[in-house]
C-alpha cells in the first residue's frame with residue numbers, strides 16, 4: 045500500500061511538474077468583470093459574462109443568464125480582454141547582444157532561455173508572438189513552438205520567420221569583422237533571385253510560416269544604412285512570387301520610403317518599422333491593405349543608452365525625427381492603414397512588463413486607447429490570418445483571455461501587469 049501511494053505520488057509529481065495545463069481549469073467556466081473589451085467593438089461590454097468550455101469561448105451572455113453548471117469567476121474592479129498579440133519579436137536575443145549573441149552561445153542555449161522568456165511573456169498576457177527572424181543560426185523558435193504544441197511546455201502561440209533574409213552587407217549580415225573571417229550571420233544571406241528563392245524554400249522547409257526580408261538597411265546594425273534600399277526589384281519580385289506559391293506571407297523590414305513603397309507595391313503583407321514612410325507609402329498601404337508594424341518603443345528603450353553596437357546610428361536620426369515619425373503614424377492610421385502592435389525588444393533579461401509600453405507609444409502617436417488595444421488584438425490577428433482563432437472575445441474563438449486591474453482605456457499602463465491569463469482555456473495566472 046505504501047508503495048502504491050508512493051508511486052501515485054511520484055507519478056502525480058511528475059505530471060504536475062510537466063503539466064502543460066498550468067493551474068487546474070474547470071471544463072465550463074463563466075468569467076465576469078466590470079467590463080469586457082472584446083477587441084472588436086468600439087465600446088466595452090458591461091453586465092456580460094464570457095463562457096468558456098475546454099479550449100474555446102462558447103458564448104458571451106448576460107451575467108444574469110449564465111447557464112447552470114458553469115463555475116463563475118468574478119473579476120471585481122477589473123477588465124477582461126483578449127490575450128495580447130506581439131506582432132514583431134525576437135525571442136532568442138539576450139539583452140543588448142543583437143548581432144553578437146549567436147556568435148557566442150549555441151542555438152540550444154538560446155532556445156532554453158527563449159522558452160523561459162516566452163513563458164514570462166505569457167504570464168504577462170502575451171498569448172501570441174510573431175517571430176520576425178532571430179539571432180539564431182538554426183531554428184530555435186520553431187523547436188520551441190513544436191515542444192509547446194506537443195504539450196511538453198506551456199508557452200504562447202508562436203508564428204513567424206526563423207531568419208531575416210538579407211543581401212550581402214545588408215541588415216542581416218555581419219559587417220563588423222575583417223574580410224578574412226568567415227562567420228555565419230544571424231540573417232540568411234541571399235543575393236539574386238535564385239538565392240532568394242532557395243532561402244525562402246529553406247525557411248519554409250524548417251518551419252517558418254512567414255518570410256522576413258530586409259528590404260532596406262537597419263538602424264541597430266553595423267555597416268548598412270536604413271536610408272538605402274537593399275533588395276533589387278528582381279529580388280523583391282522573386283521573393284513575392286516564391287512565398288506566394290507556398291501561400292506564405294512576407295513581412296518587409298523597411299525604413300527608407302523608396303523601400304517601403306517598392307515592398308508595398310510588390311505585395312508584402314506587412315511593413316516593419318516603416319520609419320521614413322511618406323504620403324505615397326500611406327496611399328499604397330491603404331490601397332493594398334498592407335499592415336503596418338511601427339515598433340516605436342524599442343527605439344525609446346535604447347535611445348541614449350550606449351548599449352548597442354550601432355548606437356549612434358540609432359540615436360542621431362531617431363531622437364531628432366521621432367515626433368515627425370509619430371505624426372506620420374497617426375496620418376497613416378487616420379487614412380485607414382491597419383497599424384499593429386510589434387515590440388521588437390528581443391528576449392531574455394528584459395523585464396517582461398515593459399513590452400506593453402508599445403501600446404502607450406501608439407496612443408502617444410494618436411491612436412485612441414481602444415484602437416491601440418485593437419492593434420494588439422484583433423487587427424494583429426487579421427494580419428496573421430488567425431482572426432478565426434485569436435484576437436477577440438468572440439463565440440468560437442480560442443479562449444485566450446486576460447484580466448487587468450481597472451480600465452485600460454483610462455490607464456493603458458495597466459496592461460503591463462495582467463492579473464489573470466488564460467490561453468486556450470488553461471489558466472496560466474490568477475489573481
Ligand SMILES: [Zn+2]
Nearest residue numbers: 132134176388
Ligand atoms: Zn525586429
